[in-house]
Amino acid sequence: MAHKNQNKWSVVIIACMAIFIIVLDSSAMNVAISTLVVELNTTLSIIQSIIALYALIIASFMLLGSKLQDILGRKKTFLIGLMIYACGTITATLSVNAFMLLTGWSILEGIGAAMILPATTTIVGAAYEGKDKVTAFGIWGGIAAMGAAVGPIVGGIFTTFVTWRLVFGSELVFVAFILIFRHYLSESKPTLTWKDLDKVGVLLSIVSLILIVLGILLLTRPDYWSYVAVLLISGSILFILFLVWQKRRINNGLEPLSDISLLKNRIFGLGNLNSIIQQIPLAGFLFIIPVFMQQVAKINAFMTGVALLPASISILIFSLLGAKLSSILESKYIIMIGFIISAAGAFILGGVFNINTHIIDIIPGTVVFGIGVGLLLSQLTNLTMSAAKSDQETDAAGFLNAFKNLGYSVGTALIGVLLILGIFGGLTSGIESAGLDGNMTTKQIHDSLFNYVEKMQTVPPKISPELVPQATQIVESTISYSMKQTFNALTLILILGFIISVFIPKRK
Incomplete structure (x- = not known):
């Protein structure tokens, strides 16, 4: 227990540093997408896949990472995960191609994070009691929200003024601090052997x-x-x-591997389902806004971070306010309100994207969206974990973190797919109807424009040079239309979350 006043919050601070760098990765690199495409000589789909696979690897290994605490002890699991994460960070920092970035970021960091995340939950839970435990988890959740909030601006500053590699490189400073102060973490006695796995x-x-x-x-x-x-x-x-x-x-x-009887609990099951639904629009939002702002609005990574800052601040403020609201309003109703507000934000955003869109135009929608997401983040973890008994907390933490990261991974993949398919749904016909096809077949036009968009418009399309400006305008207007359709899809997903939250039982 953390009894010494002078070091009372040491454990949660160490846990928060680990959570911060894991969450930072998910949001900071989205603003560097166009830079990564150019510097690593790759495509938009591959970078999208790397981002999605980072969250997927975390989700896939989360149940194993959670169970390892029972075999190795929570502190040892945490530190081994941290070292694997550090190896991934070094590899990502030194990446010379997309495969190296995939290995370092998605695979090694993902496996490390899958061991770290559930361990931090149990480490903090074991270190505090009573009101201190509530406060500690409040700090833990707030720092996670802060990592998501500052990620785009940190990524924008490094990418624009220094190099995107420092997003990863700077995380080694946090790793070093955690290792220096690791003696504050308490070990748990293993209750299983490798044979039991x-x-x-x-x-x-x-x-x-x-x-x-x-x-x-x-x-x-x-x-x-x-x-x-x-x-x-x-x-x-x-x-x-x-x-x-x-x-x-x-x-x-x-x-x-996991106590699936937890899934029979209505609060736990619906809480996890809503966590997935909430993560899909958040991941999609953080992926497609940077793509649009850099590809159509032609702004750099730093200004992309600035564009996302109002949403980030809203998420942070309302994730903290939401925690206080729960003392006067049932969590179920805060979740319902959160889904409705974030759906309204997504709907507003659907109508603002066109060739002439500026940062100022997207602020109202992003703020409303951020308020709703903040309220959801403040409630879903506490509500879901409250359904688990004390001896089920390890399995519950594993399930919850696995489903949340699965939702984020699916969100990046699914929303990216909707955007890209929407673009190509209108591109070829747009070029043909404008008479810009020359002697090219439909397939040749499609292949040329696919390469043009995949390379974030950094290579010219293979059509007559004098027709490039018109083709570019068709690409940009098609992207604008696709953004509207994609945000309409996000709105529907959030409304689905609202409908499901209606069926969450009230806590006694």
Whole structure:
């Protein structure tokens, strides 16, 4: 327990530093998308995949990362995860191509984060009691929100004025601080051995989630559409098999990877479902706004961070205010209000994107969206975790963090897919109807423009040079139309969250 007053909050501060750098990665690099495309000589789809796979790897390994605490102890699990994360950070910092960035950021950092996140939950929970525990988790949640809030501006400053590599490199300073003060963290006694680990469950959970998100990501490439259904169906079947396998192990008195009986609890189940739904629009918002601002509005990474700042501030303020609101208003109603407000923000944003859009034009919509998301962030974790018994907290934390990161991964993939498909739905016909096709076939036009958009308009389309300005205008207006349709989709997803939240039982 953290009894010494002078060091009372040391444990939560250490945990918060770890949470901060993990969340920072998710939001800071979105503003560097166009720079990454150019410097790593890659495409928009590949960068989108790397961002989505970072959250996917965290989600896929989260249940294993949570269970490792019972085998290794929470402190040892946390520190091993931190070292893996540091290796990933170094690799990402030194990346010379997209594959190296994928290895460092998505895979190594993702696996490290999957070990760190559930461990911080139990470390903080074990270090405090009573009101101190409530305060500690409030600080923990606030810092997580702050990481998301400052990420775009930090990423914009580094990318524009120094290099995007410092987003990753600067995280090593936090890693060093955590290692220096690691003696404040208390160890837990292992309750399981490696022999008790459900290895089949680990394999089923990881493979099923990876297949599902890969299936969504491949929607961006029409050439691979024949594989999409196979991946999605296979992933879904394997996840059902995972649940059946867990039930079988429980019935046979064996240690499951996760206590799936938690999912039968209505508050826990609906809380997790709403966490996924809330993460999808947030991830989509943080992905497509930078794409539009840099590709159509032609602003740099720093100004993209500035464009996202009002939303970030709203999320931070209302995630803190929402926690106070819960003392006078049932969490269920705050969640319902959060979904309605964020849906209104998404709907407002759908009508502001065109070739002449400036930062000032998107501020009202982003602020309203941020207020709603902030209210949701303030309630969903507490509401969901409140449904777990004390001996289920490790499994509950694993499930919640896994589903949240799965939602973020699906959001980046799905919303990116909607945007890209929307663009190509109108591009080819736009070029042909404008008489800009020359002697090119429809497929040649499509392939040329696909490369043009995928390279963030950094390579000229393969059409007559004198027609490039008109083709560029068609690309930009098509993107604007696609943005409107994509934000309409986000609005519908948030309304679905509102409908589901109606069925959340009131807490007694």
